[in-house]
Amino acid sequence: MAKIVLDRMREGFTAGEIIxxxxxxxxxxxxxxxxxWRRVAEFLRDDPATQMNLFVDLTCVDxxxxxxxxDVVLHLYSVEKKHRVRLYAGVAEKDPAIDTxxxxxxxxxxxxxxxxxxxxxxxxxxxxxxxILMYPEFQGYPLRKDYPKEKRQxxxxxxxxxx
Amino acid sequence: MPLTFYNTxxxxxxxxxxxxxxxxxxxxxxxxxxxxxxxxxxxxxxARFGAExxxxxxxxxxxxxxxxxxxxxxxxxxRRIYDQMCEPKWVIAFGVCAxxxxxxxNYSVMPGADQVIPVDVYVPGCPPRPEQAxxxxxxxxxxxxxxxxxxxxxxxxxxxxxxxxAAIRPTVRGGG
Numbered sequence: 001m002a003k004i005v006l007d008r009m010r011e012g013f014t015a016g017e018i019i020x021x022x023x024x025x026x027x028x029x030x031x032x033x034x035x036x037w038r039r040v041a042e043f044l045r046d047d048p049a050t051q052m053n054l055f056v057d058l059t060c061v062d063x064x065x066x067x068x069x070x071d072v073v074l075h076l077y078s079v080e081k082k083h084r085v086r087l088y089a090g091v092a093e094k095d096p097a098i099d100t101x102x103x104x105x106x107x108x109x110x111x112x113x114x115x116x117x118x119x120x121x122x123x124x125x126x127x128x129x130x131x132i133l134m135y136p137e138f139q140g141y142p143l144r145k146d147y148p149k150e151k152r153q154x155x156x157x158x159x160x161x162x163x
Numbered sequence: 164m165p166l167t168f169y170n171t172x173x174x175x176x177x178x179x180x181x182x183x184x185x186x187x188x189x190x191x192x193x194x195x196x197x198x199x200x201x202x203x204x205x206x207x208x209x210a211r212f213g214a215e216x217x218x219x220x221x222x223x224x225x226x227x228x229x230x231x232x233x234x235x236x237x238x239x240x241x242r243r244i245y246d247q248m249c250e251p252k253w254v255i256a257f258g259v260c261a262x263x264x265x266x267x268x269n270y271s272v273m274p275g276a277d278q279v280i281p282v283d284v285y286v287p288g289c290p291p292r293p294e295q296a297x298x299x300x301x302x303x304x305x306x307x308x309x310x311x312x313x314x315x316x317x318x319x320x321x322x323x324x325x326x327x328x329a330a331i332r333p334t335v336r337g338g339g
Binding site: 133134135142147149150151152153154155156157158162 | 235236239268269271
């Protein structure tokens with residue numbers, strides 16, 4: 001479907017930035033070296049053959065016990081070319097950080113905040129990286145696999161029997 | 164003796180008036196709201212029980228209906244809304260999420276609105292039928308008549324009166 005996107009990426013980056021590519025059920029994906037994350041994104045947006053001008057989604061996956069532990073997942077779509085691609089970048093548990101994509105697509109702002117809130121992945125260069133769903137008092141990152149499943153961190157509780 | 168007699172009769176009369184003129188504040192956060200809207204609509208018509216008028220200001224209402232999932236983050240907000248309401252005041256938790264947290268057992272959802280505010284009537288269901296909301300209202304009316312609502316009990320215990328001299332007395336943080 002969008003083999004052209006993978007071909008263009010392999011042509012544009014020949015120094016091992018594209019670690020692996022694949023295609024399943026008509027959906028193309030590529031694993032990108034985290035150091036090239038921002039450059040690949042800019043390339044896909046600006047290249048006339050790809051024109052990935054619509055940022056669809058950015059999220060994170062905890063792949064414990066695999067190393068690197070986290071995958072940042074990016075979904076892109078081209079309104080003109082009507083093709084889409086999915087990018088992965090591995091992020092290590094120790095110092096989980098990757099470049100922000102907010103300068104490339106401003107829509108990435110809240111998605112990166114959510115990934116930071118839920119998984120603790122930091123996006124270097126993000127203009128406003130703070131929790132978006134949980135409250136500032138919350139400790140830890142709730143969607144990490146090692147966060148206890150039912151652990152709550154109440155902001156407020158009334159005493160039993162009181163009003 | 165005569166004073167007690169009049170007090171009791173006065174409380175009965177006032178409670179009778181209270182139970183048929185509840186002004187509700189719907190705190191609607193989730194899908195239960197869909198079902199709850201039907202309670203206002205002509206088919207089920209909560210107006211028949213004198214509680215038809217939703218006020219979207221806690222100062223003007225005395226029945227807080229918690230409809231839907233309450234998250235931990237909403238806890239202080241819900242408590243503040245309850246504190247702003249006029250006494251005496253009552254709370255109905257509509258649906259399992261508002262009553263117990265429902266099927267959410269995780270980091271974000273509060274296990275029932277009664278973690279932060281006192282709840283008078285719990286309505287189970289996911290979502291409950293509109294008839295259950297009417298049933299809950301009738302149950303609450305019976306409790307109001309008997310003076311058993313949480314804030315009625317507190318008024319009587321802490322302040323020594325069953326019928327406030329002024330009908331509108333918002334709770335002030337820290338009592339008084």
